[in-house]
Amino acid sequence: MSENSIITINGLNKWYGDFHVLKDVDLRVEAGEKIVVCGPSGSGKSTLIRCINHLEKHQKGSINVLGNELNDDIKNISAIREEVGMCFQSFNLFPHLSILDNLTLAPIWVRKMSKKDAEKIAWKYLKRVNIAEHAHKFPAQLSGGQQQRAAIARSLCMQPKIMLFDEPTSALDPEMVNEVLDVMVSLAEEGMTMIVVTHEMGFARRVADHVIFMDEGKIVERQVPDKFFKNPENERTIEFLKQIHAIS
Amino acid sequence: MTLIKKIKKDYFNSPLNSILTLLVIFLLTKVGIWFVNWAFINAVWVGDSAAVATKNGATWAFIVNKIRFFMFGFFPKDQIWRIIVAIVLIAMSMIPYFIKGIKYKIFIFAGHMLLWPLIIFIMLSGGGIFEKVSTNDWGGLTLTIILSLLGLLYSFPIGVVLALSRRSELPVIRGLSIAYIEFFRGIPLITILFMSSVVVPFFLPEGVAIDKIVRVVIGMTFFQSAYLAEVIRGGLQAIPKGQYEAAESLGFRFGLQSYLIILPQVFKITVSNIGGISISFIKDTTLVLIIGMFDLLGIVNPLASDSNWLGMEPEGLIFAGIVYWLICYSISRITDKAEDKLNTLPESGDKK
Numbered sequence: 001m002s003e004n005s006i007i008t009i010n011g012l013n014k015w016y017g018d019f020h021v022l023k024d025v026d027l028r029v030e031a032g033e034k035i036v037v038c039g040p041s042g043s044g045k046s047t048l049i050r051c052i053n054h055l056e057k058h059q060k061g062s063i064n065v066l067g068n069e070l071n072d073d074i075k076n077i078s079a080i081r082e083e084v085g086m087c088f089q090s091f092n093l094f095p096h097l098s099i100l101d102n103l104t105l106a107p108i109w110v111r112k113m114s115k116k117d118a119e120k121i122a123w124k125y126l127k128r129v130n131i132a133e134h135a136h137k138f139p140a141q142l143s144g145g146q147q148q149r150a151a152i153a154r155s156l157c158m159q160p161k162i163m164l165f166d167e168p169t170s171a172l173d174p175e176m177v178n179e180v181l182d183v184m185v186s187l188a189e190e191g192m193t194m195i196v197v198t199h200e201m202g203f204a205r206r207v208a209d210h211v212i213f214m215d216e217g218k219i220v221e222r223q224v225p226d227k228f229f230k231n232p233e234n235e236r237t238i239e240f241l242k243q244i245h246a247i248s
Numbered sequence: 249m250t251l252i253k254k255i256k257k258d259y260f261n262s263p264l265n266s267i268l269t270l271l272v273i274f275l276l277t278k279v280g281i282w283f284v285n286w287a288f289i290n291a292v293w294v295g296d297s298a299a300v301a302t303k304n305g306a307t308w309a310f311i312v313n314k315i316r317f318f319m320f321g322f323f324p325k326d327q328i329w330r331i332i333v334a335i336v337l338i339a340m341s342m343i344p345y346f347i348k349g350i351k352y353k354i355f356i357f358a359g360h361m362l363l364w365p366l367i368i369f370i371m372l373s374g375g376g377i378f379e380k381v382s383t384n385d386w387g388g389l390t391l392t393i394i395l396s397l398l399g400l401l402y403s404f405p406i407g408v409v410l411a412l413s414r415r416s417e418l419p420v421i422r423g424l425s426i427a428y429i430e431f432f433r434g435i436p437l438i439t440i441l442f443m444s445s446v447v448v449p450f451f452l453p454e455g456v457a458i459d460k461i462v463r464v465v466i467g468m469t470f471f472q473s474a475y476l477a478e479v480i481r482g483g484l485q486a487i488p489k490g491q492y493e494a495a496e497s498l499g500f501r502f503g504l505q506s507y508l509i510i511l512p513q514v515f516k517i518t519v520s521n522i523g524g525i526s527i528s529f530i531k532d533t534t535l536v537l538i539i540g541m542f543d544l545l546g547i548v549n550p551l552a553s554d555s556n557w558l559g560m561e562p563e564g565l566i567f568a569g570i571v572y573w574l575i576c577y578s579i580s581r582i583t584d585k586a587e588d589k590l591n592t593l594p595e596s597g598d599k600k
Contacts, residue, residue: 055493074501082499092494096512106498109508151494158498 004030006066006162006193007052013060014047021047022058023217029162034194036204036225039214040240045197048214049164052195053084066161082110085155089167091147093139099126099150100135103157111158118157125153129183145176149183156187163187165196201244205229213237297556310560311567314551318567321387321542323372330378331390334371338364338397354507361401368394383461387542389571394461395533395543399468400526406469407476412506414481425477432474437532440467445539464536472529479521483514516590523583527576534572544568 007029014022021044029035037045050056051063054070054077063070065080093102103122107113113121126132129149131142139147148168155163165184169177181203188194188207198204204211204225211228213221213236221234232238259269290305293312301307311318320328341363344356372390374380386394413425432440444467445460452458487510495505515522537546548564551557 053497055496078499078501081497084497086494086497088490088494090488090490092488092490094491094494094509094513096516105508106500109504110499154498 006031007195008064009052009061010064011061012048012051012058012063014044014051014056014058021217022051025061025217025219027212027219029193029195031161032191032193033209034188034192034207035196035210035212036208037195037197037212037214038199038201038204038240039220043214044217045214046166049086049166049195049197052162052164053081053086055086078110082158083160084162084164085158085160086164087148087151087155087166087168089170091139091144091151091171093147093151093154095139098136098138099131099142102139102150103154106154107157121157121159122153125156126150128156128186129153130179143176144172145179148172148176148180152180152183152187162193162195165194165198167197167199169198169200199244201229213240215240298558298560301559306563306566307560308563310552310557310563314554314557314564317388317547317551318544318564318571319389321391321547322385323381323387323390324379324385327379327381330371330381334367337367337371341367357405361405364401365398368398383459386461388547389544391536391541391543392530392533392545395465395468395536396530398465399472399529399533402465402469403472403476403529406473407480408511410473410477411480411484414477415484429474429477432470433478437468437471438535438538440471441535441539443467460539460541464539464541468529468533472525475525476522479518479525480514482521483518484510486517487513519587519590520583523579523586526583527579530575530579531572544571 005028007027009025009027012022012025012027013020025044025048027048037048039045047056051058051070052065057072058070066083068076068080070077070080093099094105097105100119100122103125104115104118107118107121108115111118123132123135126135129152131146131149131153134142134146134150139150142150152163152168168184169180172180177200181200184194184196184203185207194207196203196208208225210222211225212219213228213232213234215236221228221232221237223232228237229241232241260266286304287306290302292300292302292305292307292309294300295307295309296313298307298310300309316325316328320331323331341360344350345353350356369375370377372381372386372394373383410425410429413421414429416422416425441464444463448463449457491509491513492505495509500509533543534545536543542550545565545568548561548568552560552564
């Protein structure tokens with residue numbers, strides 16, 4: 001384990017019943033590193049990042065996050081989850097709470113912050129993601145892009161050291177994709193450690209330190225973006241990139 | 249003009265329909281006139297015995313005369329103020345719900361679970377402070393309200409726990425919860441009431457006596473919580489998986505996650521069902537008349553057996569029916585209001 005690596009995954013294996021989703025995955029992420037994970041659907045990329053905060057339970061191998069070994073101890077899991085933020089494809093804001101309350105809920109109840117401090121942080125991030133004027137609205141009153149930005153802000157309010165993004169723009173109308181990507185770019189520029197599962201290759205080019213290509217539960221290729229897009233080594237990667245280029 | 253056209257089109261569009269319409273109007277008018285005559289025009293409101301009754305009018309004098317028994321059962325007349333005080337105390341204990349900024353409203357509820365029986369015990373039974381009144385003398389609307397209130401108060405938390413356990417990943421907890429729910433849903437409430445009034449005392453060790461009312465409340469709670477658990481489980485199933493995942497990824501563990509994120513959404517979905525089930529629970533309390541308790545319905549018979557007021561069952565039953573209807577209709581209105589309130593989003597924009 002290198003000194004800077006804050007996520008170390010060794011020999012990770014996961015099965016859904018008989019289906020072998022992740023096969024001997026190794027991954028090292030250093031502090032401040034931005035990694036984009038891509039690959040065809042069913043390749044296990046979402047499952048991989050969902051294992052990192054234990055939304056999915058792995059059966060074999062080890063995951064070490066910020067020096068904590070992930071096991072079944074709920075205290076350990078919660079400790080890791082407090083440091084690892086996650087954004088979902090379908091936003092998953094809490095529909096019964098206003099945007100501001102969505103943001104302050106975890107800081108108040110999990111971090112045991114005072115309401116005043118929590119709101120101070122919430123307003124800071126609401127301004128950052130540019131939805132301060134919607135603070136008192138409810139999730140259903142916001143557009144998809146606004147909801148996803150609120151969801152990012154909600155994660156940031158816990159002041160995580162790592163952010164996981166699980167296809168954050170896949171459920172958005174095309175004209176809203178950029179407003180979310182812009183927030184993610186600025187987050188990357190500030191040095192946040194990020195693992196992003198996405199098909200937005202423009203984003204990968206702009207911010208990724210490394211691009212990982214997954215297929216059939218394995219990491220097939222890991223490259224710096226330049227090489228990944230110009231000169232990929234693996235057959236499957238080339239084929240996949242061709243398909244994406246064909247679309248765009 | 250259009251109204252006449254519409255009536256013509258809807259009710260008089262063929263000879264047969266015209267005849268049916270006229271027939272229904274005729275019958276409704278006939279019954280209506282008869283009822284108004286009986287209930288109001290020919291009704292007797294004042295009097296000391298059944299002698300004042302007229303042949304084709306209601307004798308509301310019976311209700312007016314016996315109203316104390318309908319409301320408070322056979323509670324001693326000079327002690328009735330205690331019931332009033334108990335009602336006021338219970339109503340006052342609800343005030344904290346409406347105070348904003350209380351973080352743990354669940355503790356208020358837990359407080360009520362201890363406080364309400366204590367208030368009822370001290371104020372109604374005497375609790376060693378006041379003159380003792382046997383629970384056999386409790387009755388009328390007071391008894392109906394005590395049974396409904398305590399039954400619902402305890403079956404709620406138990407129902408929530410059962411519903412959550414039924415979805416637990418631990419087989420033992422899930423199994424126990426399923427067994428409990430299926431057992432109590434599978435036997436009639438009457439059986440439970442008989443068991444609690446006749447069989448349970450038989451098995452209690454000598455010298456231990458649990459009051460009948462306590463046994464009945466426990467029995468009803470068992471029964472009602474099983475039904476509530478199923479309603480709440482229905483709501484739990486409607487919550488998308490993403491809500492749990494979002495909560496977990498923010499570091500919430502099971503308890504806070506349920507309390508802050510899942511259950512509030514469940515109550516929002518199930519509020520009208522919970523209202524409906526509460527109404528049927530309140531009506532179910534009338535079954536206690538079978539084990540010899542005189543609730544609002546059960547007290548009609550003994551009152552109409554008063555030699556001064558023989559044959560007054562119809563008036564008594566109608567009066568009891570009206571009171572039940574008022575209670576149930578208010579609950580239905582309250583849940584409708586609550587549902588509206590929960591489902592309306594606030595005006596958009598900053599409300600600061």
